Amino acid sequence: ETGVTQTPRHLVMGMTNKKSLKCEQHLGHNAMYWYKQSAKKPLELMFVYNFKEQTENNSVPSRFSPECPNSSHLFLHLHTLQPEDSALYLCASSSAGPDTGELFFGEGSRLTVL
């Protein structure tokens, strides 16, 4: 257990569906992240939240919409996705500050878009 919990672990959706991924951390961290992991590619940073404020949006298409209601919870709302969006979506948290040290990852949500 890393202290970061993601649900659901697996999700299959059509291109017209709307779904959400949820992440919760119990580590007292103030920074939370969404990463996309596709086969044979480095992890791609999507969004960063520091103290509930979005500090980075890494040119992510608007069909991905993040929400951070508090420092412990992070959502990724999905709508009208494309098949190429199929990937493992990883949530992570870390302590905020200039030297943030370690990223703690959740187990990931495996998304398949049909």
Add this chain to the structure above:
Amino acid sequence: KNQVEQSPQSLIILEGKNCTLQCNYTVSPFSNLRWYKQDTGRGPVSLTIMTFSENTKSNGRYTATLDADTKQSSLHITASQLSDSASYICVVSANTGNQFYFGTGTSLTVIP
């Protein structure tokens, strides 16, 4: 440009043998370097962290080295076990806050 490159891309070894994975980076200003292990379908888990002043750090059968001058790191696995089969990812943190740079990983397969 801040980059992290890992080699080899994949590796197959016999159970009980040793192996070494490589990581080269160009990240600046450097804060620390971590090796993560990622089992198939799971999230990455940290194995070791190396800061600028550290040359070697061990975690059981895993030993990481860092040469900050040449910007190279290695992860040595001793007496490999079947459970070592995973992807090993090198992650370099920049000293500018919340900046992490990922390698593409080395896929290790240990066979009996």
